[in-house]
Amino acid sequence: LKSHRWSYYDLKYVFLGLLVLIDFIIIRKPILPFRCAILAVFCIGLFVPYIRRFIVPASPIFAWLITFYACQFIPLHYRPQHIFVNILPTLERILYGASLSEIISSHTHPVLDVLAWLPYGVIHFSFPFVLAALLFTFGPPGCLSLFGQAFGYMNIAGVLTQLLFPNASPWYELIYGSAPADYSIPGEAGGLARIDKILGLELYGSTFGNSPLVFGAFPSLHSGSATMEMLFLTYLFPKMWPVGVAYTMWLWWSTMYLTHHYLIDLVGGSIYAFVVFFIARKFLPKMDKSAHSRLSY
Structure with a gap:
Protein backbone atom coordinates (compact mmCIF):
# COMPACT_ATOMS: atom_id res chain seq x y z
CA LEU A 1 0.00 0.00 0.00
CA LYS A 2 2.90 2.37 0.72
CA SER A 3 4.16 2.05 -2.86
CA HIS A 4 0.71 2.45 -4.41
CA ARG A 5 0.17 5.64 -6.38
CA TRP A 6 -3.25 6.86 -5.36
CA SER A 7 -5.53 8.54 -7.91
CA TYR A 8 -9.19 9.36 -8.36
CA TYR A 9 -9.56 5.94 -10.02
CA ASP A 10 -9.23 4.46 -6.54
CA LEU A 11 -12.64 5.92 -5.66
CA LYS A 12 -14.00 2.73 -7.20
CA TYR A 13 -12.92 0.91 -4.05
CA VAL A 14 -14.91 3.40 -1.96
CA PHE A 15 -17.94 2.61 -4.12
CA LEU A 16 -17.41 -1.14 -3.72
CA GLY A 17 -16.94 -0.79 0.02
CA LEU A 18 -20.16 1.20 0.43
CA LEU A 19 -22.07 -1.21 -1.78
CA VAL A 20 -20.94 -4.28 0.15
CA LEU A 21 -21.58 -2.52 3.47
CA ILE A 22 -25.18 -1.84 2.42
CA ASP A 23 -25.48 -5.46 1.27
CA PHE A 24 -24.26 -6.77 4.62
CA ILE A 25 -26.77 -4.59 6.45
CA ILE A 26 -29.65 -5.79 4.23
CA ILE A 27 -28.78 -9.49 4.19
CA ARG A 28 -30.52 -11.58 6.86
CA LYS A 29 -29.04 -15.01 6.09
CA PRO A 30 -26.49 -16.17 7.09
CA ILE A 31 -26.56 -14.72 10.59
CA LEU A 32 -24.63 -11.53 11.43
CA PRO A 33 -21.64 -13.20 13.20
CA PHE A 34 -21.03 -15.40 10.17
CA ARG A 35 -21.26 -12.41 7.82
CA CYS A 36 -18.80 -10.51 10.00
CA ALA A 37 -16.42 -13.48 9.94
CA ILE A 38 -16.49 -13.52 6.13
CA LEU A 39 -15.78 -9.79 6.02
CA ALA A 40 -12.92 -10.21 8.51
CA VAL A 41 -11.31 -12.95 6.41
CA PHE A 42 -11.55 -10.70 3.34
CA CYS A 43 -9.94 -7.77 5.20
CA ILE A 44 -7.13 -9.98 6.52
CA GLY A 45 -6.48 -11.19 2.98
CA LEU A 46 -5.80 -7.60 1.92
CA PHE A 47 -2.66 -7.65 4.07
CA VAL A 48 -1.31 -10.91 2.60
CA PRO A 49 0.53 -10.02 -0.65
CA TYR A 50 -0.19 -13.18 -2.66
CA ILE A 51 -3.84 -13.27 -1.59
CA ARG A 52 -4.23 -9.53 -2.20
CA ARG A 53 -3.16 -10.01 -5.82
CA PHE A 54 -6.25 -12.15 -6.29
CA ILE A 55 -8.93 -10.54 -4.15
CA VAL A 56 -8.35 -6.90 -5.18
CA PRO A 57 -8.94 -7.47 -8.93
CA ALA A 58 -11.75 -9.91 -8.12
CA SER A 59 -13.45 -7.57 -5.63
CA PRO A 60 -15.94 -6.21 -8.22
CA ILE A 61 -17.02 -9.79 -8.96
CA PHE A 62 -17.45 -10.52 -5.25
CA ALA A 63 -19.43 -7.28 -4.84
CA TRP A 64 -21.67 -8.19 -7.78
CA LEU A 65 -22.42 -11.67 -6.43
CA ILE A 66 -23.12 -10.35 -2.93
CA THR A 67 -25.36 -7.58 -4.29
CA PHE A 68 -27.31 -10.04 -6.43
CA TYR A 69 -27.83 -12.29 -3.40
CA ALA A 70 -28.84 -9.31 -1.22
CA CYS A 71 -31.63 -8.26 -3.61
CA GLN A 72 -34.03 -10.80 -2.10
CA PHE A 73 -33.76 -9.15 1.34
CA ILE A 74 -34.61 -5.59 0.25
CA PRO A 75 -37.85 -4.52 1.99
CA LEU A 76 -40.78 -4.02 -0.38
CA HIS A 77 -41.23 -0.35 0.55
CA TYR A 78 -37.69 0.37 -0.69
CA ARG A 79 -38.22 -1.28 -4.07
Missing part, protein backbone atom coordinates in the same frame (compact mmCIF):
# COMPACT_ATOMS: atom_id res chain seq x y z
CA PRO A 80 -39.73 0.39 -7.16
CA GLN A 81 -43.49 0.07 -6.80
CA HIS A 82 -44.14 -0.40 -10.52
CA ILE A 83 -42.91 -3.47 -12.38
CA PHE A 84 -42.86 -2.99 -16.14
CA VAL A 85 -44.71 -5.77 -17.93
CA ASN A 86 -45.41 -4.33 -21.39
CA ILE A 87 -42.57 -1.92 -22.12
CA LEU A 88 -40.02 -4.49 -23.37
CA PRO A 89 -42.34 -6.47 -25.71
CA THR A 90 -43.80 -3.20 -27.00
CA LEU A 91 -40.37 -1.73 -27.71
CA GLU A 92 -39.32 -4.97 -29.40
CA ARG A 93 -42.29 -4.84 -31.76
CA ILE A 94 -41.72 -1.15 -32.51
CA LEU A 95 -37.96 -1.44 -33.10
CA TYR A 96 -37.84 -4.78 -34.90
CA GLY A 97 -41.31 -5.01 -36.43
CA ALA A 98 -42.20 -8.24 -34.62
CA SER A 99 -41.75 -10.09 -31.35
CA LEU A 100 -38.67 -12.08 -32.34
CA SER A 101 -38.48 -13.81 -28.97
CA GLU A 102 -42.06 -15.03 -29.38
CA ILE A 103 -41.37 -16.29 -32.91
CA ILE A 104 -38.18 -18.11 -31.88
CA SER A 105 -39.74 -19.73 -28.80
CA SER A 106 -42.93 -20.87 -30.53
CA HIS A 107 -41.37 -23.99 -32.10
CA THR A 108 -39.68 -26.32 -29.62
CA HIS A 109 -37.93 -29.69 -29.91
CA PRO A 110 -35.77 -31.70 -27.46
CA VAL A 111 -32.72 -31.27 -29.71
CA LEU A 112 -33.24 -27.51 -29.80
CA ASP A 113 -33.75 -27.55 -26.03
CA VAL A 114 -30.31 -29.08 -25.52
CA LEU A 115 -28.71 -26.73 -28.06
CA ALA A 116 -30.19 -23.78 -26.17
CA TRP A 117 -29.25 -25.16 -22.76
CA LEU A 118 -25.55 -25.58 -23.59
CA PRO A 119 -24.69 -21.87 -23.93
CA TYR A 120 -27.24 -20.68 -21.37
CA GLY A 121 -26.75 -23.23 -18.61
CA VAL A 122 -23.27 -24.67 -19.16
CA ILE A 123 -20.89 -22.51 -21.20
CA HIS A 124 -22.12 -19.28 -19.60
CA PHE A 125 -20.86 -20.44 -16.20
CA SER A 126 -17.70 -22.23 -17.32
CA PHE A 127 -16.25 -20.05 -20.08
CA PRO A 128 -15.25 -17.10 -17.82
CA PHE A 129 -12.86 -19.49 -16.02
CA VAL A 130 -11.53 -20.83 -19.33
CA LEU A 131 -10.97 -17.31 -20.63
CA ALA A 132 -9.29 -16.30 -17.36
CA ALA A 133 -6.89 -19.23 -17.74
CA LEU A 134 -6.14 -18.22 -21.34
CA LEU A 135 -5.52 -14.60 -20.35
CA PHE A 136 -3.22 -15.68 -17.53
CA THR A 137 -1.28 -18.12 -19.75
CA PHE A 138 -0.99 -16.21 -23.02
CA GLY A 139 -1.73 -12.59 -22.15
CA PRO A 140 0.58 -9.89 -20.80
CA PRO A 141 0.67 -9.28 -17.04
CA GLY A 142 -2.28 -7.19 -15.94
CA CYS A 143 -4.82 -8.26 -18.56
CA LEU A 144 -6.47 -10.86 -16.32
CA SER A 145 -6.90 -8.26 -13.59
CA LEU A 146 -8.60 -5.91 -16.06
CA PHE A 147 -10.90 -8.69 -17.24
CA GLY A 148 -11.99 -9.45 -13.69
CA GLN A 149 -12.69 -5.79 -12.95
CA ALA A 150 -14.50 -5.12 -16.22
CA PHE A 151 -16.59 -8.27 -15.84
CA GLY A 152 -17.49 -7.38 -12.26
CA TYR A 153 -18.35 -3.72 -12.80
CA MET A 154 -20.48 -4.52 -15.85
CA ASN A 155 -22.50 -7.04 -13.83
CA ILE A 156 -22.84 -4.62 -10.91
CA ALA A 157 -24.22 -1.97 -13.29
CA GLY A 158 -26.58 -4.56 -14.74
CA VAL A 159 -27.92 -5.76 -11.38
CA LEU A 160 -28.47 -2.19 -10.14
CA THR A 161 -30.35 -1.40 -13.36
CA GLN A 162 -32.49 -4.51 -12.96
CA LEU A 163 -33.24 -3.54 -9.38
CA LEU A 164 -34.18 0.07 -10.13
CA PHE A 165 -35.91 -0.67 -13.46
CA PRO A 166 -37.72 -4.00 -12.92
CA ASN A 167 -39.02 -5.68 -16.08
CA ALA A 168 -40.80 -8.96 -16.68
CA SER A 169 -39.31 -11.65 -18.92
CA PRO A 170 -41.10 -13.34 -21.84
CA TRP A 171 -42.12 -16.26 -19.61
CA TYR A 172 -44.22 -13.82 -17.58
CA GLU A 173 -46.11 -12.70 -20.68
CA LEU A 174 -46.77 -16.33 -21.62
CA ILE A 175 -48.16 -17.18 -18.17
CA TYR A 176 -49.81 -13.96 -16.97
CA GLY A 177 -50.28 -11.93 -20.15
CA SER A 178 -50.44 -8.19 -19.46
CA ALA A 179 -51.63 -8.57 -15.85
CA PRO A 180 -49.84 -6.27 -13.38
CA ALA A 181 -46.89 -7.91 -11.64
CA ASP A 182 -45.87 -7.78 -8.00
CA TYR A 183 -42.94 -9.08 -5.97
CA SER A 184 -44.88 -12.06 -4.60
CA ILE A 185 -44.70 -13.76 -8.00
CA PRO A 186 -41.95 -16.39 -8.04
CA GLY A 187 -39.46 -16.81 -10.84
CA GLU A 188 -40.00 -19.39 -13.56
CA ALA A 189 -37.55 -21.60 -15.41
CA GLY A 190 -39.23 -20.95 -18.75
CA GLY A 191 -37.90 -23.31 -21.41
CA LEU A 192 -35.33 -24.68 -18.96
CA ALA A 193 -38.17 -26.64 -17.33
CA ARG A 194 -37.95 -28.92 -20.37
CA ILE A 195 -34.27 -29.51 -19.57
CA ASP A 196 -35.29 -30.64 -16.07
CA LYS A 197 -37.56 -33.22 -17.70
CA ILE A 198 -34.82 -34.36 -20.08
CA LEU A 199 -32.28 -34.71 -17.25
CA GLY A 200 -34.82 -36.10 -14.80
CA LEU A 201 -33.85 -33.44 -12.25
CA GLU A 202 -35.52 -30.60 -10.39
CA LEU A 203 -32.66 -28.21 -11.06
CA TYR A 204 -33.80 -25.10 -12.88
CA GLY A 205 -37.35 -25.12 -11.54
CA SER A 206 -36.15 -24.73 -7.97
CA THR A 207 -33.27 -22.40 -8.87
CA PHE A 208 -35.37 -19.87 -10.74
CA GLY A 209 -38.26 -20.30 -8.32
CA ASN A 210 -35.97 -18.94 -5.59
CA SER A 211 -34.30 -16.26 -7.71
CA PRO A 212 -33.24 -13.17 -5.70
CA LEU A 213 -34.16 -10.92 -8.64
CA VAL A 214 -37.22 -12.19 -10.50
CA PHE A 215 -37.90 -9.10 -12.62
CA GLY A 216 -34.41 -8.61 -13.99
CA ALA A 217 -35.03 -8.98 -17.71
CA PHE A 218 -33.21 -5.78 -18.73
CA PRO A 219 -30.35 -5.75 -19.37
CA SER A 220 -29.50 -9.38 -20.10
CA LEU A 221 -26.32 -10.16 -18.19
CA HIS A 222 -26.03 -13.43 -20.10
CA SER A 223 -25.64 -11.25 -23.20
CA GLY A 224 -23.39 -8.79 -21.41
CA SER A 225 -21.11 -11.56 -20.15
CA ALA A 226 -20.88 -13.22 -23.56
CA THR A 227 -20.08 -9.90 -25.22
CA MET A 228 -17.43 -9.04 -22.63
CA GLU A 229 -15.85 -12.47 -23.10
CA MET A 230 -15.94 -12.01 -26.89
CA LEU A 231 -14.15 -8.66 -26.59
CA PHE A 232 -11.39 -9.99 -24.32
CA LEU A 233 -11.01 -13.14 -26.44
CA THR A 234 -10.55 -10.93 -29.51
CA TYR A 235 -8.05 -8.79 -27.60
CA LEU A 236 -6.03 -11.92 -26.79
CA PHE A 237 -6.50 -13.74 -30.12
CA PRO A 238 -7.64 -11.24 -32.80
CA LYS A 239 -8.27 -13.97 -35.36
CA MET A 240 -10.75 -15.63 -33.00
CA TRP A 241 -13.35 -12.87 -33.39
CA PRO A 242 -15.68 -15.06 -35.54
CA VAL A 243 -15.78 -17.60 -32.68
CA GLY A 244 -16.65 -14.88 -30.18
CA VAL A 245 -19.39 -13.45 -32.39
CA ALA A 246 -20.79 -16.93 -33.12
CA TYR A 247 -20.93 -17.78 -29.41
CA THR A 248 -22.66 -14.49 -28.59
CA MET A 249 -25.26 -15.01 -31.33
CA TRP A 250 -25.78 -18.61 -30.15
CA LEU A 251 -26.43 -17.37 -26.63
CA TRP A 252 -28.77 -14.64 -27.91
CA TRP A 253 -30.84 -17.27 -29.69
CA SER A 254 -30.87 -19.54 -26.64
CA THR A 255 -32.13 -16.84 -24.25
CA MET A 256 -35.04 -16.01 -26.56
CA TYR A 257 -35.80 -19.65 -27.30
CA LEU A 258 -35.92 -20.42 -23.55
CA THR A 259 -38.23 -17.38 -23.00
CA HIS A 260 -35.86 -15.62 -20.62
CA HIS A 261 -35.16 -12.46 -22.61
CA TYR A 262 -36.43 -10.21 -25.35
CA LEU A 263 -34.06 -9.11 -28.09
CA ILE A 264 -33.93 -5.60 -26.67
CA ASP A 265 -32.61 -7.06 -23.37
CA LEU A 266 -29.80 -8.74 -25.27
CA VAL A 267 -28.87 -5.58 -27.15
CA GLY A 268 -28.92 -3.68 -23.85
CA GLY A 269 -26.62 -6.21 -22.19
CA SER A 270 -24.14 -5.98 -25.06
CA ILE A 271 -24.17 -2.18 -24.86
CA TYR A 272 -23.27 -2.38 -21.17
CA ALA A 273 -20.37 -4.70 -22.06
CA PHE A 274 -19.08 -2.45 -24.85
CA VAL A 275 -19.21 0.66 -22.66
CA VAL A 276 -17.30 -0.98 -19.81
CA PHE A 277 -14.78 -2.60 -22.18
CA PHE A 278 -13.97 0.66 -23.94
CA ILE A 279 -13.38 2.29 -20.56
CA ALA A 280 -11.11 -0.59 -19.54
CA ARG A 281 -9.36 -0.79 -22.92
CA LYS A 282 -7.09 2.19 -22.31
CA PHE A 283 -5.67 0.40 -19.26
CA LEU A 284 -5.05 -2.89 -21.09
CA PRO A 285 -1.38 -3.73 -21.72
CA LYS A 286 -0.38 -4.02 -25.36
CA MET A 287 -0.10 -7.48 -26.85
CA ASP A 288 3.33 -8.52 -28.14
CA LYS A 289 2.84 -10.59 -31.30
CA SER A 290 6.23 -12.24 -30.80
CA ALA A 291 5.34 -13.43 -27.28
CA HIS A 292 4.14 -17.04 -27.03
CA SER A 293 3.08 -16.96 -23.38
CA ARG A 294 3.02 -14.84 -20.25
CA LEU A 295 6.64 -15.83 -19.57
CA SER A 296 7.73 -14.03 -22.76
CA TYR A 297 6.78 -10.62 -21.37
Whole structure:
Protein backbone atom coordinates (compact mmCIF):
# COMPACT_ATOMS: atom_id res chain seq x y z
CA LEU A 1 0.00 0.00 0.00
CA LYS A 2 2.90 2.37 0.72
CA SER A 3 4.16 2.05 -2.86
CA HIS A 4 0.71 2.45 -4.41
CA ARG A 5 0.17 5.64 -6.38
CA TRP A 6 -3.25 6.86 -5.36
CA SER A 7 -5.53 8.54 -7.91
CA TYR A 8 -9.19 9.36 -8.36
CA TYR A 9 -9.56 5.94 -10.02
CA ASP A 10 -9.23 4.46 -6.54
CA LEU A 11 -12.64 5.92 -5.66
CA LYS A 12 -14.00 2.73 -7.20
CA TYR A 13 -12.92 0.91 -4.05
CA VAL A 14 -14.91 3.40 -1.96
CA PHE A 15 -17.94 2.61 -4.12
CA LEU A 16 -17.41 -1.14 -3.72
CA GLY A 17 -16.94 -0.79 0.02
CA LEU A 18 -20.16 1.20 0.43
CA LEU A 19 -22.07 -1.21 -1.78
CA VAL A 20 -20.94 -4.28 0.15
CA LEU A 21 -21.58 -2.52 3.47
CA ILE A 22 -25.18 -1.84 2.42
CA ASP A 23 -25.48 -5.46 1.27
CA PHE A 24 -24.26 -6.77 4.62
CA ILE A 25 -26.77 -4.59 6.45
CA ILE A 26 -29.65 -5.79 4.23
CA ILE A 27 -28.78 -9.49 4.19
CA ARG A 28 -30.52 -11.58 6.86
CA LYS A 29 -29.04 -15.01 6.09
CA PRO A 30 -26.49 -16.17 7.09
CA ILE A 31 -26.56 -14.72 10.59
CA LEU A 32 -24.63 -11.53 11.43
CA PRO A 33 -21.64 -13.20 13.20
CA PHE A 34 -21.03 -15.40 10.17
CA ARG A 35 -21.26 -12.41 7.82
CA CYS A 36 -18.80 -10.51 10.00
CA ALA A 37 -16.42 -13.48 9.94
CA ILE A 38 -16.49 -13.52 6.13
CA LEU A 39 -15.78 -9.79 6.02
CA ALA A 40 -12.92 -10.21 8.51
CA VAL A 41 -11.31 -12.95 6.41
CA PHE A 42 -11.55 -10.70 3.34
CA CYS A 43 -9.94 -7.77 5.20
CA ILE A 44 -7.13 -9.98 6.52
CA GLY A 45 -6.48 -11.19 2.98
CA LEU A 46 -5.80 -7.60 1.92
CA PHE A 47 -2.66 -7.65 4.07
CA VAL A 48 -1.31 -10.91 2.60
CA PRO A 49 0.53 -10.02 -0.65
CA TYR A 50 -0.19 -13.18 -2.66
CA ILE A 51 -3.84 -13.27 -1.59
CA ARG A 52 -4.23 -9.53 -2.20
CA ARG A 53 -3.16 -10.01 -5.82
CA PHE A 54 -6.25 -12.15 -6.29
CA ILE A 55 -8.93 -10.54 -4.15
CA VAL A 56 -8.35 -6.90 -5.18
CA PRO A 57 -8.94 -7.47 -8.93
CA ALA A 58 -11.75 -9.91 -8.12
CA SER A 59 -13.45 -7.57 -5.63
CA PRO A 60 -15.94 -6.21 -8.22
CA ILE A 61 -17.02 -9.79 -8.96
CA PHE A 62 -17.45 -10.52 -5.25
CA ALA A 63 -19.43 -7.28 -4.84
CA TRP A 64 -21.67 -8.19 -7.78
CA LEU A 65 -22.42 -11.67 -6.43
CA ILE A 66 -23.12 -10.35 -2.93
CA THR A 67 -25.36 -7.58 -4.29
CA PHE A 68 -27.31 -10.04 -6.43
CA TYR A 69 -27.83 -12.29 -3.40
CA ALA A 70 -28.84 -9.31 -1.22
CA CYS A 71 -31.63 -8.26 -3.61
CA GLN A 72 -34.03 -10.80 -2.10
CA PHE A 73 -33.76 -9.15 1.34
CA ILE A 74 -34.61 -5.59 0.25
CA PRO A 75 -37.85 -4.52 1.99
CA LEU A 76 -40.78 -4.02 -0.38
CA HIS A 77 -41.23 -0.35 0.55
CA TYR A 78 -37.69 0.37 -0.69
CA ARG A 79 -38.22 -1.28 -4.07
CA PRO A 80 -39.73 0.39 -7.16
CA GLN A 81 -43.49 0.07 -6.80
CA HIS A 82 -44.14 -0.40 -10.52
CA ILE A 83 -42.91 -3.47 -12.38
CA PHE A 84 -42.86 -2.99 -16.14
CA VAL A 85 -44.71 -5.77 -17.93
CA ASN A 86 -45.41 -4.33 -21.39
CA ILE A 87 -42.57 -1.92 -22.12
CA LEU A 88 -40.02 -4.49 -23.37
CA PRO A 89 -42.34 -6.47 -25.71
CA THR A 90 -43.80 -3.20 -27.00
CA LEU A 91 -40.37 -1.73 -27.71
CA GLU A 92 -39.32 -4.97 -29.40
CA ARG A 93 -42.29 -4.84 -31.76
CA ILE A 94 -41.72 -1.15 -32.51
CA LEU A 95 -37.96 -1.44 -33.10
CA TYR A 96 -37.84 -4.78 -34.90
CA GLY A 97 -41.31 -5.01 -36.43
CA ALA A 98 -42.20 -8.24 -34.62
CA SER A 99 -41.75 -10.09 -31.35
CA LEU A 100 -38.67 -12.08 -32.34
CA SER A 101 -38.48 -13.81 -28.97
CA GLU A 102 -42.06 -15.03 -29.38
CA ILE A 103 -41.37 -16.29 -32.91
CA ILE A 104 -38.18 -18.11 -31.88
CA SER A 105 -39.74 -19.73 -28.80
CA SER A 106 -42.93 -20.87 -30.53
CA HIS A 107 -41.37 -23.99 -32.10
CA THR A 108 -39.68 -26.32 -29.62
CA HIS A 109 -37.93 -29.69 -29.91
CA PRO A 110 -35.77 -31.70 -27.46
CA VAL A 111 -32.72 -31.27 -29.71
CA LEU A 112 -33.24 -27.51 -29.80
CA ASP A 113 -33.75 -27.55 -26.03
CA VAL A 114 -30.31 -29.08 -25.52
CA LEU A 115 -28.71 -26.73 -28.06
CA ALA A 116 -30.19 -23.78 -26.17
CA TRP A 117 -29.25 -25.16 -22.76
CA LEU A 118 -25.55 -25.58 -23.59
CA PRO A 119 -24.69 -21.87 -23.93
CA TYR A 120 -27.24 -20.68 -21.37
CA GLY A 121 -26.75 -23.23 -18.61
CA VAL A 122 -23.27 -24.67 -19.16
CA ILE A 123 -20.89 -22.51 -21.20
CA HIS A 124 -22.12 -19.28 -19.60
CA PHE A 125 -20.86 -20.44 -16.20
CA SER A 126 -17.70 -22.23 -17.32
CA PHE A 127 -16.25 -20.05 -20.08
CA PRO A 128 -15.25 -17.10 -17.82
CA PHE A 129 -12.86 -19.49 -16.02
CA VAL A 130 -11.53 -20.83 -19.33
CA LEU A 131 -10.97 -17.31 -20.63
CA ALA A 132 -9.29 -16.30 -17.36
CA ALA A 133 -6.89 -19.23 -17.74
CA LEU A 134 -6.14 -18.22 -21.34
CA LEU A 135 -5.52 -14.60 -20.35
CA PHE A 136 -3.22 -15.68 -17.53
CA THR A 137 -1.28 -18.12 -19.75
CA PHE A 138 -0.99 -16.21 -23.02
CA GLY A 139 -1.73 -12.59 -22.15
CA PRO A 140 0.58 -9.89 -20.80
CA PRO A 141 0.67 -9.28 -17.04
CA GLY A 142 -2.28 -7.19 -15.94
CA CYS A 143 -4.82 -8.26 -18.56
CA LEU A 144 -6.47 -10.86 -16.32
CA SER A 145 -6.90 -8.26 -13.59
CA LEU A 146 -8.60 -5.91 -16.06
CA PHE A 147 -10.90 -8.69 -17.24
CA GLY A 148 -11.99 -9.45 -13.69
CA GLN A 149 -12.69 -5.79 -12.95
CA ALA A 150 -14.50 -5.12 -16.22
CA PHE A 151 -16.59 -8.27 -15.84
CA GLY A 152 -17.49 -7.38 -12.26
CA TYR A 153 -18.35 -3.72 -12.80
CA MET A 154 -20.48 -4.52 -15.85
CA ASN A 155 -22.50 -7.04 -13.83
CA ILE A 156 -22.84 -4.62 -10.91
CA ALA A 157 -24.22 -1.97 -13.29
CA GLY A 158 -26.58 -4.56 -14.74
CA VAL A 159 -27.92 -5.76 -11.38
CA LEU A 160 -28.47 -2.19 -10.14
CA THR A 161 -30.35 -1.40 -13.36
CA GLN A 162 -32.49 -4.51 -12.96
CA LEU A 163 -33.24 -3.54 -9.38
CA LEU A 164 -34.18 0.07 -10.13
CA PHE A 165 -35.91 -0.67 -13.46
CA PRO A 166 -37.72 -4.00 -12.92
CA ASN A 167 -39.02 -5.68 -16.08
CA ALA A 168 -40.80 -8.96 -16.68
CA SER A 169 -39.31 -11.65 -18.92
CA PRO A 170 -41.10 -13.34 -21.84
CA TRP A 171 -42.12 -16.26 -19.61
CA TYR A 172 -44.22 -13.82 -17.58
CA GLU A 173 -46.11 -12.70 -20.68
CA LEU A 174 -46.77 -16.33 -21.62
CA ILE A 175 -48.16 -17.18 -18.17
CA TYR A 176 -49.81 -13.96 -16.97
CA GLY A 177 -50.28 -11.93 -20.15
CA SER A 178 -50.44 -8.19 -19.46
CA ALA A 179 -51.63 -8.57 -15.85
CA PRO A 180 -49.84 -6.27 -13.38
CA ALA A 181 -46.89 -7.91 -11.64
CA ASP A 182 -45.87 -7.78 -8.00
CA TYR A 183 -42.94 -9.08 -5.97
CA SER A 184 -44.88 -12.06 -4.60
CA ILE A 185 -44.70 -13.76 -8.00
CA PRO A 186 -41.95 -16.39 -8.04
CA GLY A 187 -39.46 -16.81 -10.84
CA GLU A 188 -40.00 -19.39 -13.56
CA ALA A 189 -37.55 -21.60 -15.41
CA GLY A 190 -39.23 -20.95 -18.75
CA GLY A 191 -37.90 -23.31 -21.41
CA LEU A 192 -35.33 -24.68 -18.96
CA ALA A 193 -38.17 -26.64 -17.33
CA ARG A 194 -37.95 -28.92 -20.37
CA ILE A 195 -34.27 -29.51 -19.57
CA ASP A 196 -35.29 -30.64 -16.07
CA LYS A 197 -37.56 -33.22 -17.70
CA ILE A 198 -34.82 -34.36 -20.08
CA LEU A 199 -32.28 -34.71 -17.25
CA GLY A 200 -34.82 -36.10 -14.80
CA LEU A 201 -33.85 -33.44 -12.25
CA GLU A 202 -35.52 -30.60 -10.39
CA LEU A 203 -32.66 -28.21 -11.06
CA TYR A 204 -33.80 -25.10 -12.88
CA GLY A 205 -37.35 -25.12 -11.54
CA SER A 206 -36.15 -24.73 -7.97
CA THR A 207 -33.27 -22.40 -8.87
CA PHE A 208 -35.37 -19.87 -10.74
CA GLY A 209 -38.26 -20.30 -8.32
CA ASN A 210 -35.97 -18.94 -5.59
CA SER A 211 -34.30 -16.26 -7.71
CA PRO A 212 -33.24 -13.17 -5.70
CA LEU A 213 -34.16 -10.92 -8.64
CA VAL A 214 -37.22 -12.19 -10.50
CA PHE A 215 -37.90 -9.10 -12.62
CA GLY A 216 -34.41 -8.61 -13.99
CA ALA A 217 -35.03 -8.98 -17.71
CA PHE A 218 -33.21 -5.78 -18.73
CA PRO A 219 -30.35 -5.75 -19.37
CA SER A 220 -29.50 -9.38 -20.10
CA LEU A 221 -26.32 -10.16 -18.19
CA HIS A 222 -26.03 -13.43 -20.10
CA SER A 223 -25.64 -11.25 -23.20
CA GLY A 224 -23.39 -8.79 -21.41
CA SER A 225 -21.11 -11.56 -20.15
CA ALA A 226 -20.88 -13.22 -23.56
CA THR A 227 -20.08 -9.90 -25.22
CA MET A 228 -17.43 -9.04 -22.63
CA GLU A 229 -15.85 -12.47 -23.10
CA MET A 230 -15.94 -12.01 -26.89
CA LEU A 231 -14.15 -8.66 -26.59
CA PHE A 232 -11.39 -9.99 -24.32
CA LEU A 233 -11.01 -13.14 -26.44
CA THR A 234 -10.55 -10.93 -29.51
CA TYR A 235 -8.05 -8.79 -27.60
CA LEU A 236 -6.03 -11.92 -26.79
CA PHE A 237 -6.50 -13.74 -30.12
CA PRO A 238 -7.64 -11.24 -32.80
CA LYS A 239 -8.27 -13.97 -35.36
CA MET A 240 -10.75 -15.63 -33.00
CA TRP A 241 -13.35 -12.87 -33.39
CA PRO A 242 -15.68 -15.06 -35.54
CA VAL A 243 -15.78 -17.60 -32.68
CA GLY A 244 -16.65 -14.88 -30.18
CA VAL A 245 -19.39 -13.45 -32.39
CA ALA A 246 -20.79 -16.93 -33.12
CA TYR A 247 -20.93 -17.78 -29.41
CA THR A 248 -22.66 -14.49 -28.59
CA MET A 249 -25.26 -15.01 -31.33
CA TRP A 250 -25.78 -18.61 -30.15
CA LEU A 251 -26.43 -17.37 -26.63
CA TRP A 252 -28.77 -14.64 -27.91
CA TRP A 253 -30.84 -17.27 -29.69
CA SER A 254 -30.87 -19.54 -26.64
CA THR A 255 -32.13 -16.84 -24.25
CA MET A 256 -35.04 -16.01 -26.56
CA TYR A 257 -35.80 -19.65 -27.30
CA LEU A 258 -35.92 -20.42 -23.55
CA THR A 259 -38.23 -17.38 -23.00
CA HIS A 260 -35.86 -15.62 -20.62
CA HIS A 261 -35.16 -12.46 -22.61
CA TYR A 262 -36.43 -10.21 -25.35
CA LEU A 263 -34.06 -9.11 -28.09
CA ILE A 264 -33.93 -5.60 -26.67
CA ASP A 265 -32.61 -7.06 -23.37
CA LEU A 266 -29.80 -8.74 -25.27
CA VAL A 267 -28.87 -5.58 -27.15
CA GLY A 268 -28.92 -3.68 -23.85
CA GLY A 269 -26.62 -6.21 -22.19
CA SER A 270 -24.14 -5.98 -25.06
CA ILE A 271 -24.17 -2.18 -24.86
CA TYR A 272 -23.27 -2.38 -21.17
CA ALA A 273 -20.37 -4.70 -22.06
CA PHE A 274 -19.08 -2.45 -24.85
CA VAL A 275 -19.21 0.66 -22.66
CA VAL A 276 -17.30 -0.98 -19.81
CA PHE A 277 -14.78 -2.60 -22.18
CA PHE A 278 -13.97 0.66 -23.94
CA ILE A 279 -13.38 2.29 -20.56
CA ALA A 280 -11.11 -0.59 -19.54
CA ARG A 281 -9.36 -0.79 -22.92
CA LYS A 282 -7.09 2.19 -22.31
CA PHE A 283 -5.67 0.40 -19.26
CA LEU A 284 -5.05 -2.89 -21.09
CA PRO A 285 -1.38 -3.73 -21.72
CA LYS A 286 -0.38 -4.02 -25.36
CA MET A 287 -0.10 -7.48 -26.85
CA ASP A 288 3.33 -8.52 -28.14
CA LYS A 289 2.84 -10.59 -31.30
CA SER A 290 6.23 -12.24 -30.80
CA ALA A 291 5.34 -13.43 -27.28
CA HIS A 292 4.14 -17.04 -27.03
CA SER A 293 3.08 -16.96 -23.38
CA ARG A 294 3.02 -14.84 -20.25
CA LEU A 295 6.64 -15.83 -19.57
CA SER A 296 7.73 -14.03 -22.76
CA TYR A 297 6.78 -10.62 -21.37
